[in-house]
Amino acid sequence: MNFEDLEIIEPIIKALKLEGYTHPTPIQQKSIPILLHGRDLLGCAQTGTGKTAAFAIPILQQIYLDPNKDKSHRKVRTLIITPTRELAIQIGESFTTYGKFTGIKNTVIFGGVKQGKQTQALSRGVDVLVATPGRLLDLMNQGFISLKEIDFFVLDEADRMLDMGFIHDIRKILAKLPNKRQSLFFSATMAPNIVALSNKILGNPQKVSVKPEQTTAEKVGQSIYFVAKKIKPSLLIHLLQSKGSGSTLVFSRTKHGANKIVKLLAKANIVADAIHGNKSQVARQKALSNFKSGQIKVLVATDIAARGIDVDKLAMVINYDLPNIPETYVHRIGRTGRASESGIAVSFCDSEERAYLKDIQKLIGQQIPVIEDHPFKDAHHSEPEKSSTKPQPSNPRHPRRNSNNNNGNKSRWNPRKSNPRSSR
Ligand code: AMP
Numbered sequence: 001m002n003f004e005d006l007e008i009i010e011p012i013i014k015a016l017k018l019e020g021y022t023h024p025t026p027i028q029q030k031s032i033p034i035l036l037h038g039r040d041l042l043g044c045a046q047t048g049t050g051k052t053a054a055f056a057i058p059i060l061q062q063i064y065l066d067p068n069k070d071k072s073h074r075k076v077r078t079l080i081i082t083p084t085r086e087l088a089i090q091i092g093e094s095f096t097t098y099g100k101f102t103g104i105k106n107t108v109i110f111g112g113v114k115q116g117k118q119t120q121a122l123s124r125g126v127d128v129l130v131a132t133p134g135r136l137l138d139l140m141n142q143g144f145i146s147l148k149e150i151d152f153f154v155l156d157e158a159d160r161m162l163d164m165g166f167i168h169d170i171r172k173i174l175a176k177l178p179n180k181r182q183s184l185f186f187s188a189t190m191a192p193n194i195v196a197l198s199n200k201i202l203g204n205p206q207k208v209s210v211k212p213e214q215t216t217a218e219k220v221g222q223s224i225y226f227v228a229k230k231i232k233p234s235l236l237i238h239l240l241q242s243k244g245s246g247s248t249l250v251f252s253r254t255k256h257g258a259n260k261i262v263k264l265l266a267k268a269n270i271v272a273d274a275i276h277g278n279k280s281q282v283a284r285q286k287a288l289s290n291f292k293s294g295q296i297k298v299l300v301a302t303d304i305a306a307r308g309i310d311v312d313k314l315a316m317v318i319n320y321d322l323p324n325i326p327e328t329y330v331h332r333i334g335r336t337g338r339a340s341e342s343g344i345a346v347s348f349c350d351s352e353e354r355a356y357l358k359d360i361q362k363l364i365g366q367q368i369p370v371i372e373d374h375p376f377k378d379a380h381h382s383e384p385e386k387s388s389t390k391p392q393p394s395n396p397r398h399p400r401r402n403s404n405n406n407n408g409n410k411s412r413w414n415p416r417k418s419n420p421r422s423s424r
Pocket of ligand 1: 020021022023024025028046049050051052053
């Protein structure tokens, strides 16, 4: 299935293509038709599933196609409530990205900053408002926002909203919404209090549930090498020369790093190309099509550019650098092991990345097997430190799963075998 099959309009398709989205994710496949038919939606899905686009695309499309739209006088017609400012910003960015060719405007409001810029944006006129509850109520009380004209209402991450004690704010906001509207409700879990809240908001909703992407982690054979930063190039070359007969996607945290990796591989006579945000769209497409066709076996990517990369039979993903956002790890390794295939994901972890690894293992509920037996073992770096300082605060946007398999599993090279869920 592609986005055209979902009857998405051309200006949005064009924006999705620019983002490198080729196929809708399962939640998008399920939700977009329901929403384009004007139905309310109860979505059991968490972040990483593509749920933002699942609601942003049909909302943008309906606003765009509305014959009664008055372009000269914008009014807030869509309200998205979300628990944190980070999430609000990301949702706003998604609307900007997907709505690039629609002329639809959004703005984001959240607390903890001065309100001036936010009220100025509101007075210039917006179609879509993304807000955290406290600041929204504050600006409503000051008369900057009216919810009278809301046609689309989204409550995102409802479970976190309740955990964060927003229930009273949500009730106050609901009381100001018009009865005639389309409502969307997303939550990662559906505890009784969440269901009760959803019943207050939705009218005869269609239900959509998608498995969190974490399940991907279960069918990919994962392993980790504790290595010093300076050893990473040699280990990469060694792995590509000894194991890398199939297509391999190498992830670098930075664009500069990706270019450096391509150069060092070239010195070892390994042909590779890089895709990242500094490359032109044409260069990115060319690298990707060469990789997909098997002309180049190694592609080095940053996370931004890796979005939408969907290569049949991708043999291996190598995390040259560990991502600082744990969900990104799941997203990266999900490039391999797609559909019914199993795959291999190898990660390098230097001493500064230990805290990232800890977060990743917590999220996937798994201890990633450590490869001890390799020629680049560094005595000072082979064992994980007991405690390490966090290099950067982790993304507060995402809920964490508790680890349930802390068996300190260590293995020799054979990631498929070391993964009990991977039998193929
Ligand atoms: P979300 O669950 O909305 O936070 O999305 C998770 C990630 O998936 C984000 O980085 C999106 O940009 C990306 N994404 C969403 N939909 C697609 C798609 N159809 N193809 C590729 N990437 C996508």
